[in-house]
Amino acid sequence: MSRKYFGTDGVRGRVGEEPITPEFAMHLGYAAGKVLAAAEHDALHGEHPAVLIGKDTRISGYMLESALQAGFTAAGVDVRLTGPMPTPGIAYLTRAFRLQAGVVISASHNPYEDNGIKFFSAAGTKLPDEVERAIEAALEQPMQTATSRQLGRVKRVDGAAGRYIEFCKSTFPNDLDLRGMRVVVDSANGAGYHIAPHVFHELGADVIAIGNEPDGFNINRDCGATHPEALARGVRQHRADVGVALDGDGDRLIMVDASGTIMDGDKLIYAIARHRHEQGQLGGGVVGTLMTNLGAELALRALGCDFARAQVGDRYVLEQMQARGWQLGGETSGHILCLDKHTTGDGIVSALQVLAALRRSGQGLAEFTRACGIFPQVMINVRVTRGFKLDGQAPVTEAVAAVEAELGDSGRVVLRASGTEPLIRVMVEGREAAQVRRAAERIADAVKAVAG
Numbered sequence: 001m002s003r004k005y006f007g008t009d010g011v012r013g014r015v016g017e018e019p020i021t022p023e024f025a026m027h028l029g030y031a032a033g034k035v036l037a038a039a040e041h042d043a044l045h046g047e048h049p050a051v052l053i054g055k056d057t058r059i060s061g062y063m064l065e066s067a068l069q070a071g072f073t074a075a076g077v078d079v080r081l082t083g084p085m086p087t088p089g090i091a092y093l094t095r096a097f098r099l100q101a102g103v104v105i106s107a108s109h110n111p112y113e114d115n116g117i118k119f120f121s122a123a124g125t126k127l128p129d130e131v132e133r134a135i136e137a138a139l140e141q142p143m144q145t146a147t148s149r150q151l152g153r154v155k156r157v158d159g160a161a162g163r164y165i166e167f168c169k170s171t172f173p174n175d176l177d178l179r180g181m182r183v184v185v186d187s188a189n190g191a192g193y194h195i196a197p198h199v200f201h202e203l204g205a206d207v208i209a210i211g212n213e214p215d216g217f218n219i220n221r222d223c224g225a226t227h228p229e230a231l232a233r234g235v236r237q238h239r240a241d242v243g244v245a246l247d248g249d250g251d252r253l254i255m256v257d258a259s260g261t262i263m264d265g266d267k268l269i270y271a272i273a274r275h276r277h278e279q280g281q282l283g284g285g286v287v288g289t290l291m292t293n294l295g296a297e298l299a300l301r302a303l304g305c306d307f308a309r310a311q312v313g314d315r316y317v318l319e320q321m322q323a324r325g326w327q328l329g330g331e332t333s334g335h336i337l338c339l340d341k342h343t344t345g346d347g348i349v350s351a352l353q354v355l356a357a358l359r360r361s362g363q364g365l366a367e368f369t370r371a372c373g374i375f376p377q378v379m380i381n382v383r384v385t386r387g388f389k390l391d392g393q394a395p396v397t398e399a400v401a402a403v404e405a406e407l408g409d410s411g412r413v414v415l416r417a418s419g420t421e422p423l424i425r426v427m428v429e430g431r432e433a434a435q436v437r438r439a440a441e442r443i444a445d446a447v448k449a450v451a452g
Helices: 022-039 061-074 087-096 129-139 160-170 196-202 229-238 265-279 294-303 314-324 347-361 394-410 433-451
Strands: 011-014 050-055 078-084 101-105 114-121 154-156 182-186 206-210 242-246 253-256 286-289 307-310 328-330 336-338 377-383 411-417 423-430
Touching (some): 022 050, 022 061, 022 114, 050 061, 050 087, 061 114, 078 087, 087 114, 087 160, 114 129, 182 196, 196 206, 196 242, 229 253, 265 286, 265 328, 286 294, 294 307, 394 411, 411 433
Parallel strands (some): 050 101, 286 328
Antiparallel strands (some): 011 114, 328 336
């Protein structure tokens, strides 16, 4: 059965439009609660299952949080609330508290008008596809509220932020610190605003915090990992050694070197891989995605690191890592997984791994990643109607074939549908920037023509 509501990262959409409505959120909480209660019935020894709910700083988070907890408690599930908390913080705390699931109310890097709901298992990992399908099947059934004696309870978790801060710090080497390093930290006015600056400060850094004044509407607005120009300006203005930018829910990382040059996930994964390889701690190879730059792949192979590509989406990167027994992987967008440190992508933890490499080597970010040359790459997002399918579109197939013949072995074409928005993403990379731009526009024009 295909999934109707769940995309690559939970359920997501425009607030007030299906499925991001309070009615759907309540029913989703109820359906998830029933599935979780059935799965954990024997292990709970008669106790209620319990879930942890966190959110980012969007104004709509209050509404969806209330609706979700109503649905869960109606299903007989206890709820623990953290308030604003990065997505990886919920993954960690769900595991630490031995709860049955974690729930995050967030649309990640999207603007405040959007929101979403995603789940973590008791192990702190994304739910498997079969569990999401079971929840969707339960959504087709009407709600039947539990008896008053069986209803779940709701409690707020005291000290959740402090617990997560200590966890993040624990992933940094005990023999290192950040004293003498000036770091600009941009929290995207999102869930990490009251956490990320404290982590780096408590490890000794001189921290300049920006993007740390959320008002419900300014999440990801001209700041954070999706708009790192603000971080680059901050690094130059404050003459900082490095800059760290998260996205709205704190699972994505972009960094900036001392000159203000922006470093994406490919460069940062290379930095972590190089450091671990030199320390004899890589633990296998590196998993990237279809979007990972060819230059990054070649640089990793030059180090002697094996490399494999997964579908776009951190869940698919994780699946490949687990299948291969590897510890490091991630995406160009800045989702980085270090499975020896955390069960999911974590922007703060990933930044600490890069900073550990810099402290150990005594080099700056630009110098340490210089060998990782990035090929020119052009991405064009073509907006389409929901449900549009590329399969069988002859003009697009012909355009792709022509471009691939022109690029030969020195370039790549990737054409895929977004998992969270009604977009077709056209990506072309190669050695010559002008050629790459022309090729991407040619394919994008073909997509626009068949999509209307």
